[in-house]
Amino acid sequence: MSPRVRFAPSPTGLLHVGNARIALANHLFARRHGGAFLLRLDDTDRERSREEYAEAIGQDLHWLGLGWDERFRQSDRLDRYAAAAEKLKRAGRLYPCFESEEELRAKREARLRRGQAPVYDRAMLKLTAAQREAAEAGGKRPYWRFRLADGAVGWHDLVLGRRQVKLAAISDPVLIRADGTPLYTFTSVVDDLETGITHIIRGEDHITNTGVQLDLLAALGGAAPGLAHLPLLTDADGGKLSKRFDGLSLRSLRNDGVEAQAITGYLARLGSAADPAPLALEDLAASFDLGQFSASAARFDMRQLLALNRRVLHGLEYEAVATRLPAGADAGFWRAVRGNLDLLGESRLWWEVVAGALTPPVLPGEAEFLVLAAKLLPAEPWDATGDTTIWARWTESLKMESGRRGRALFMPLRLALTGEEHGPELAQLLPLIGRARAEQRLRQAAGLAGQH
Numbered sequence: 303m304s305p306r307v308r309f310a311p312s313p314t315g316l317l318h319v320g321n322a323r324i325a326l327a328n329h330l331f332a333r334r335h336g337g338a339f340l341l342r343l344d345d346t347d348r349e350r351s352r353e354e355y356a357e358a359i360g361q362d363l364h365w366l367g368l369g370w371d372e373r374f375r376q377s378d379r380l381d382r383y384a385a386a387a388e389k390l391k392r393a394g395r396l397y398p399c400f401e402s403e404e405e406l407r408a409k410r411e412a413r414l415r416r417g418q419a420p421v422y423d424r425a426m427l428k429l430t431a432a433q434r435e436a437a438e439a440g441g442k443r444p445y446w447r448f449r450l451a452d453g454a455v456g457w458h459d460l461v462l463g464r465r466q467v468k469l470a471a472i473s474d475p476v477l478i479r480a481d482g483t484p485l486y487t488f489t490s491v492v493d494d495l496e497t498g499i500t501h502i503i504r505g506e507d508h509i510t511n512t513g514v515q516l517d518l519l520a521a522l523g524g525a526a527p528g529l530a531h532l533p534l535l536t537d538a539d540g541g542k543l544s545k546r547f548d549g550l551s552l553r554s555l556r557n558d559g560v561e562a563q564a565i566t567g568y569l570a571r572l573g574s575a576a577d578p579a580p581l582a583l584e585d586l587a588a589s590f591d592l593g594q595f596s597a598s599a600a601r602f603d604m605r606q607l608l609a610l611n612r613r614v615l616h617g618l619e620y621e622a623v624a625t626r627l628p629a630g631a632d633a634g635f636w637r638a639v640r641g642n643l644d645l646l647g648e649s650r651l652w653w654e655v656v657a658g659a660l661t662p663p664v665l666p667g668e669a670e671f672l673v674l675a676a677k678l679l680p681a682e683p684w685d686a687t688g689d690t691t692i693w694a695r696w697t698e699s700l701k702m703e704s705g706r707r708g709r710a711l712f713m714p715l716r717l718a719l720t721g722e723e724h725g726p727e728l729a730q731l732l733p734l735i736g737r738a739r740a741e742q743r744l745r746q747a748a749g750l751a752g753q754h
Contacts, residue, residue: 305337305500305528309363309370310490312344313355316551317362319602320505320535320543323569327532328503329368330570333587340497341370345377346489362552366562367583372497376489383484386492386522387477390448395521396477398444399426400437422447422473446478448488448518455513460530460592462506467513475514487511491518494527501528503592530592533573538603550602559645561618564611573600580614608644615643628653638730655720656734662721662747668714672748675700675715676741684733693729718747 309325311317317325332339341363345351356375363370390396401409410420427449434444456466477488494502502512509531516526535543543550555565567580574594618640620633627636628650639652654660665672678699680692700711716728719740725731732740745751 303500305332305335306340306498307332307337307501307503308340308342308494308497308499309368310342310344310493311359312347312350312486313352313359314347314350315355316358316553318552319550319555319565319569322362322366322552322565323532323535323572324504325363325368326366326566326569327530327590327592330583330587330590331501331503331592332371333584334590337500338371339368340499341373342493342497343373343375343377344486344489345375346380346484346486348377348483351377358553362556365552365556366566376493379489379493380484382496383489383492386488387446387484390477390521391446393521395449396446397427397449398429398434399447399476400429400434400442400444401426419471420473421471424449424474443480445476445480447474448477448514448521450474450514451517451520455516457512457516457526457529460501460503460528461533461595462531462597465509465512465531467510469513469517472510472514477518487514488518491515491522491524495519495522495524499527501530503530503532506531506533532595533597533599535572535602536599538601538605540599540601543602559647560607560611561614561646564607564614567614568607568610572602573598578606578610580610580617612644615646616641628657630657635734638734639726642724642726652726652731655722655725656731660721660739660743661751662718662743664749665714665717665747668718669748669750671704671706671714672718672744673750674703675718676744676748678703679737679741679744682737684737689733690727690729693732696732714747718744 307328309328311321311325329339331337341360343356343359345356387396406422409423413420413423426447438444450469450472452470454466454468454470456464459465475487476485478484493499512529512531519526537543552565556562563580563582566583566586568578570581570586570590571578573596574591575596576589576594620636623636623646626646631649631653635653635656636649638656639649642652643649675696678696680695684692697711697715701707704711712728713723716725717723719728719735720731735743
């Protein structure tokens with residue numbers, strides 16, 4: 303059977319790199335094995351779910367190239383959850399509860415004082431029909447708990463190996479609130495069962511949920527799917543990355559100029575035996591293997607991502623970035639600067655260098671050399687398409703006239719022409735800057751601004 307997998311975000315915020323890693327793993331797994339990738343919006347939390355976040359999720363996935371085969375919302379399937387709940391009630395696995403949060407807190411504290419685990423005591427299983435009627439007559443509405451089976455639930459995890467959850471150590475979970483709203487633990491299982499999900503690939507923080515949901519799935523008559531739990535991401539120092547997710551949303555990374563291919567190339571192999579590489583999605587899918595991932599936490603290092611982004615930018619042709627470059631920037635400009643960019647947004651700085659009114663710093667002790675350099679600039683016309691012979695002819699004549707070599711020759715020129723100590727090759731930048739700007743900047747750096 304071809305696999306069917308799903309990515310199920312809640313539209314309560316923007317997608318971050320942790321979400322993207324899970325979405326990407328599901329997508330690549332489906333493509334590798336000729337299966338289907340489903341997008342499910344878990345939007346039953348009516349207070350926190352927002353349509354703008356639902357739209358942003360779709361936009362971010364499209365930006366990454368992660369197209370889906372099917373898409374649906376949980377809010378459109380409330381009748382299916384109601385039907386499943388009735389089935390569990392008839393089987394005696396879903397039971398009504400009336401305790402308030404204050405009562406539950408008091409029970410937990412009492413158990414802790416006695417040295418017991420703060421697990422729900424199932425008191426409501428003893429509720430009689432008369433007691434329930436009296437509670438409802440008094441204005442109370444029940445919420446519904448799922449009675450977990452005895453013993454433990456185990457599975458072979460495709461990433462973590464053998465895993466087991468002891469159900470006796472877990473409180474019977476609430477599946478339906480008093481207002482009738484179904485909760486994620488429940489809706490996710492109903493959807494996975496009815497949409498034929500064959501494999502669930504998600505984060506390691508869902509291990510306990512998985513134990514509960516496997517028990518719930520069995521109660522609904524379903525078979526266990528293949529399971530894979532990817533270890534959570536940490537920051538470069540091994541700390542919790544979750545605290546920094548706001549700054550690592552896909553939207554913020556995109557706005558900062560990180561390329562989609564860099565993100566997918568990095569996240570697809572982060573924590574695995576394979577090195578991150580700026581590959582197309584089809585190439586990443588061809589080699590994607592859950593068995594290559596480590597059971598240890600993976601470190602998300604922004605420096606590594608930027609290094610990969612640099613490789614992506616260096617390989618992009620002008621046509622791929624033309625609409626995102628500063629107005630007026632052409633193919634010659636892109637060829638000149640792309641090898642020096644970590645982020646595409648940095649191209650604005652270099653466009654200012656070649657086409658703007660840059661004022662270089664005055665360079666103490668270099669006035670005589672810079673005046674000579676201005677005097678020896680080759681005559682026009684200059685070819686602004688990257689003719690490096692202009693630079694070669696100019697610097698060769700400067701060597702002969704000044705006697706300078708190496709850094710003493712080139713660093714004052716770079717500072718005067720660009721205002722920066724490092725950057726793209728001046729042989730490519732000089733024709734783009736043009737003779738008039740070059741002469742003006744050399745004189746400004748010599749302290750002769752406004753003089754002729």
